[in-house]
Amino acid sequence: MADEPLLRVEDLQKSFGGVAAVDGVSMEVRRGEVHAVIGPNGAGKTTLISLLAGELRPDRGRVLFDGRDIARRPAHARARLGFARSFQITSVVPGMRVVDNAMLAVLARDGRSFRFWRPARNDPALIRPAMAALERVGLAEVAEERAGAVSHGEHRQLEIAMTLAAEPELLLLDEPMAGMSAEESRRMTGILEGLKGEKTMLLVEHDMDVVFALADRISVLVGGRIAASGAPDAVRADEAVRRAYLGDEAA
Amino acid sequence: MSRAVGWALLAALAVGPPLALAAGQPFYVDILTRLVCLAAAATSLNLILGHGGMISFGHAAYIGIGAYAVGIPAYYEIYDGWLHILLAVAFSALFALATGAIALRTRGVYFIMITMAFAQMVFFAVVSIEEYGGDDGLVIDIRSEFPLVDLEDSLTLYYACFAVLLGTLYLVHRLVRSRFGMVIEGARGNERRMAALGFAFYRHRLAAYTLAGALCGLSGAMLGNFTNFISPEMMDWTRSGELIFMVVLGGTGALFGPLMGAAAFLLLEELLSGWTIYWQLPFGLLLILVVLFARGGLAGLLEGRRG
Numbered sequence A: 001m002a003d004e005p006l007l008r009v010e011d012l013q014k015s016f017g018g019v020a021a022v023d024g025v026s027m028e029v030r031r032g033e034v035h036a037v038i039g040p041n042g043a044g045k046t047t048l049i050s051l052l053a054g055e056l057r058p059d060r061g062r063v064l065f066d067g068r069d070i071a072r073r074p075a076h077a078r079a080r081l082g083f084a085r086s087f088q089i090t091s092v093v094p095g096m097r098v099v100d101n102a103m104l105a106v107l108a109r110d111g112r113s114f115r116f117w118r119p120a121r122n123d124p125a126l127i128r129p130a131m132a133a134l135e136r137v138g139l140a141e142v143a144e145e146r147a148g149a150v151s152h153g154e155h156r157q158l159e160i161a162m163t164l165a166a167e168p169e170l171l172l173l174d175e176p177m178a179g180m181s182a183e184e185s186r187r188m189t190g191i192l193e194g195l196k197g198e199k200t201m202l203l204v205e206h207d208m209d210v211v212f213a214l215a216d217r218i219s220v221l222v223g224g225r226i227a228a229s230g231a232p233d234a235v236r237a238d239e240a241v242r243r244a245y246l247g248d249e250a251a
Numbered sequence B: 001m002s003r004a005v006g007w008a009l010l011a012a013l014a015v016g017p018p019l020a021l022a023a024g025q026p027f028y029v030d031i032l033t034r035l036v037c038l039a040a041a042a043t044s045l046n047l048i049l050g051h052g053g054m055i056s057f058g059h060a061a062y063i064g065i066g067a068y069a070v071g072i073p074a075y076y077e078i079y080d081g082w083l084h085i086l087l088a089v090a091f092s093a094l095f096a097l098a099t100g101a102i103a104l105r106t107r108g109v110y111f112i113m114i115t116m117a118f119a120q121m122v123f124f125a126v127v128s129i130e131e132y133g134g135d136d137g138l139v140i141d142i143r144s145e146f147p148l149v150d151l152e153d154s155l156t157l158y159y160a161c162f163a164v165l166l167g168t169l170y171l172v173h174r175l176v177r178s179r180f181g182m183v184i185e186g187a188r189g190n191e192r193r194m195a196a197l198g199f200a201f202y203r204h205r206l207a208a209y210t211l212a213g214a215l216c217g218l219s220g221a222m223l224g225n226f227t228n229f230i231s232p233e234m235m236d237w238t239r240s241g242e243l244i245f246m247v248v249l250g251g252t253g254a255l256f257g258p259l260m261g262a263a264a265f266l267l268l269e270e271l272l273s274g275w276t277i278y279w280q281l282p283f284g285l286l287l288i289l290v291v292l293f294a295r296g297g298l299a300g301l302l303e304g305r306r307g
């Protein structure tokens, strides 16, 4: 089914203690597109990503991946379907080396983790793709360092490298540029641009330059609801969006 | 550096006992036999505690299960050593699998408490069985019998225990470097990320927990053979605490850490108990100091790492 979207979300709802963080969201992510989700702080963007990645269970609603409802499957099962998420707040294994972190992502994809005997750290099937992912984001130099010991910007790059090393079908990127220097951010934009068309991406990002450079479509999340959705130009022109979100920048 | 000290320690253990006998000090063979058995048990604990971050406070249960797997058959005059080992490993693995399946659904303090509770269940179960001596324990009149190997000979028994230690060290060494080992180490470091990557690491943890239990059961069988007398006291919760002490004192996650920790433990026990009957008190203080100021334990200190 070529026109079935890769991901379809129907009436997704999640409340924390009576406050709806995601409040009846319906949206589609088409195969191969970069779908940006923008919105003010606290709009529910991270919550939405966590619901899609399976880290949170929705109170209501459906998440259809390739037409199958996966709203109740755990995170690890979704990762094996081809989901990969990056965290807004860096989440790596600090005690292991940078390259080990990337190798774990490769191993997760490979699936054969019940191997008890052969040393993993010089297994070319793990190292090669891991190093390739690190090189792609410019981290090859610090591959041997402990992940907990590298700089903040490098943490962010590792976060993305792990997401890439998993070779996912669908990337759920939660503010990948947050905390990066201008140069690192440009590099990351380039990387994501290179993946455009190859991977499907749901991109949460505050940097409007990045969003308008990458997105095929944009959804605007305000107060847990989709306020507008469409092509970048249409969203930029949308009155409600300008008032609710782009307001001060665009006026 | 810690590797070098570990190897030196192993070398000393390899040649020490015959030298002690030659010097007319058979007493030291006994001390070293106990040391290698406890070091093997602590090494198995390190697999889950140091590498997997699973703080089991019930590991001595496997020492007990292993020891009773020798003692109970011996009570019925069944002395076949291979059978003893099979029973020790199988029952330990089963117990670890069944209790781990439940305990590993909890985290933090709950995990510590529940592993301790399961171990206490075994403790009280054994206490209540009058047939096998209950509280008073059971004397093993004849040690496990193997073809060509006579465990009644103290030196032979020592080398059998030493072989178990070497085997345990090698197995743990291989396991933690394997793909499987990477997963349990990753899950210790960041569960959330590991789940997001696609690891259902509960299964890996359960496998590690089961393996560690089985390995400890084996060292328990050796310890039972050595002491010639087994009692529920072997699996008292304080024994589990001592195993944790050895792992933490030696350095969690370092291959030779538990061996160093066990050696230091027995040495301290010897020194302090000669000095005061309240020797557990300075022991506890020492452990607090290690946790506060030398989190890598002895192995960490040897590497020049701190905190």
Ligand SMILES: Nc1ncnc2c1ncn2[C@@H]1O[C@H](COP(=O)(O)OP(=O)(O)OP(=O)(O)O)[C@@H](O)[C@H]1O
Pocket (backbone or CB within 6 Å): A016, A020, A021, A039, A040, A041, A042, A043, A044, A045, A046, A047, A048, A088
């Ligand atoms: N685990 C939680 N428990 C309670 N409330 C939560 C939780 N997670 C999020 N919230 C609340 O839900 C709302 C949406 O939060 P969320 O993190 O999804 O927003 P966001 O759009 O990602 O914001 P930001 O741009 O700051 O990252 C906020 O009001 C937040 O306080």
Ligand SMILES: [Mg+2]
Pocket (backbone or CB within 6 Å): A045, A046, A047, A088, A174
């Ligand atoms: Mg957020």
